[in-house]
Amino acid sequence: MTTRRVVLVAGLGGVMIAPATALPDSLRAALAAFTGGAPVREGRVQLDIAPLVENGNVVPVTVSVSSAMTAAEHVRRIALFASRNPQPEVLVAQLGPRSGRAVVATRMRLATSQQVLAVAELSDGTFWRQGVDVIVTLAACVEG
Amino acid sequence: MALSLINAPARVARGHVFEIRASLAHAMESGQRADSEGRLLARDIIRRVECRYAGELIFAADLFPAIAANPYLAFHTVAVASGPITVRWQGEHGFEHSASVTLEVT
Amino acid sequence: MKCLAWWLLAAAASVGAQPDTRRSGLDFMTPALQTLQRDDTQNPAALWLKDGEQRFSTACSACHTAPGLRGVAARYPAFDAVAGKPVTLSQRINLCRSRHAKAPPYATESSELLGLETYVANLSRGQPITPPADARLLPFLALGRQLYGQRIGQLDFSCAQCHNQHASGRLAGSTIPQAHPTGYPIYRLEWQGMGSLQRRLRNCMTGVRAEPYAFNADEFTALELYLMQRAAGMAVETPAVRP
Numbered sequence: 001m002t003t004r005r006v007v008l009v010a011g012l013g014g015v016m017i018a019p020a021t022a023l024p025d026s027l028r029a030a031l032a033a034f035t036g037g038a039p040v041r042e043g044r045v046q047l048d049i050a051p052l053v054e055n056g057n058v059v060p061v062t063v064s065v066s067s068a069m070t071a072a073e074h075v076r077r078i079a080l081f082a083s084r085n086p087q088p089e090v091l092v093a094q095l096g097p098r099s100g101r102a103v104v105a106t107r108m109r110l111a112t113s114q115q116v117l118a119v120a121e122l123s124d125g126t127f128w129r130q131g132v133d134v135i136v137t138l139a140a141c142v143e144g
Numbered sequence: 145m146a147l148s149l150i151n152a153p154a155r156v157a158r159g160h161v162f163e164i165r166a167s168l169a170h171a172m173e174s175g176q177r178a179d180s181e182g183r184l185l186a187r188d189i190i191r192r193v194e195c196r197y198a199g200e201l202i203f204a205a206d207l208f209p210a211i212a213a214n215p216y217l218a219f220h221t222v223a224v225a226s227g228p229i230t231v232r233w234q235g236e237h238g239f240e241h242s243a244s245v246t247l248e249v250t
Numbered sequence: 251m252k253c254l255a256w257w258l259l260a261a262a263a264s265v266g267a268q269p270d271t272r273r274s275g276l277d278f279m280t281p282a283l284q285t286l287q288r289d290d291t292q293n294p295a296a297l298w299l300k301d302g303e304q305r306f307s308t309a310c311s312a313c314h315t316a317p318g319l320r321g322v323a324a325r326y327p328a329f330d331a332v333a334g335k336p337v338t339l340s341q342r343i344n345l346c347r348s349r350h351a352k353a354p355p356y357a358t359e360s361s362e363l364l365g366l367e368t369y370v371a372n373l374s375r376g377q378p379i380t381p382p383a384d385a386r387l388l389p390f391l392a393l394g395r396q397l398y399g400q401r402i403g404q405l406d407f408s409c410a411q412c413h414n415q416h417a418s419g420r421l422a423g424s425t426i427p428q429a430h431p432t433g434y435p436i437y438r439l440e441w442q443g444m445g446s447l448q449r450r451l452r453n454c455m456t457g458v459r460a461e462p463y464a465f466n467a468d469e470f471t472a473l474e475l476y477l478m479q480r481a482a483g484m485a486v487e488t489p490a491v492r493p
Contacts, residue, residue, distance in 0.1 A: 060286060091208065
């Protein structure tokens, strides 16, 4: 794994391409549908989510992308994916220069412990990502 | 009449960026849950949320079943003009709801 | 035995001698969920709070004002002379409707009733829980205390075993809180919605594999009376968020 990363980094002028091999098939397909097959790099995206969650029904999550948000340079879309939910897509948000700040927050469902992935599309056509591994515990003393 | 809440400042200086928080009372039935008899509860979710302000769609989001019940979204926009900020929620089975708050730009 | 210790603490606290080791369920949550409760613009219960406020202005303001109801939720359950027993806040709301507003009662656990109860209890937010010093409540308080210490269900647990003896311990992946009803009605993440203390207590009973009492059973009023006494002095937090 380390060798492959070094080779990729050297071959692309130092830009780090995130290996997609660790992701389940359904997530890889969803990611490819979002990016149109374009490469996705690590960085620029900050995914704020608790690493340990008491209940997977309501998990607060915030995605921030560093961007000046001008007409010339801004975030076009932010997508959220969950690697081991029944369906990987969570949210696709559309932003623009009038957003002022590329920060989107919501509450999501996590079926089980898994990786949550945030991906941003910039106006220059590049894609950026950050993933966080989240552990989900179950609530005690439930209804049924 | 659906229950919704939009939180935004009442007054913002021109050119400043401010945050809008919008939530809607909605079960967001994922289609994964079963009732007490074991029958699958049909999916019934909000699919799209749009925010219009000063003549433009300034934010939109496509929602999937993994968005929690009583969906909450927070996003930002630049204060350009006084007037209404309108959020529209669109769901399955023809569900539609809109709500507005008024912004004063100083 | 911890129960006895709490009574001693409560007595001693009145002369400022002992530190109060009671903690709200809020303190047992992760920072993300604490923020969800503390920030009124993020709290999922805000929708019900707004609904309750609107319903209050149409259904209740003929007799009641918001300032006039501050502190009321902090001293419930309270004795109702006509019923001859204590009633909970939601039962009081429905009694008001039938006796004074001449309107039909709201269904138990209905969105309407929960919204109103959330609004009225929120008016007492920050105030200390202040059980009424009413001698008529004593027999019901005694029943509540007895039920709290009674082993029930296939798992043969009492409330006291988990929430007194093993508070701060773990039950599977969750931390066991002290069971102080400081924030009811709550938005429970497990329910993906609002619910009353009674709904939560029924979940506890299901959790130990006991047949839950019916909604509005006298046992629940007695338990709530005892739990509020046990939490006397702690601040009302309604609406709380809990996992």
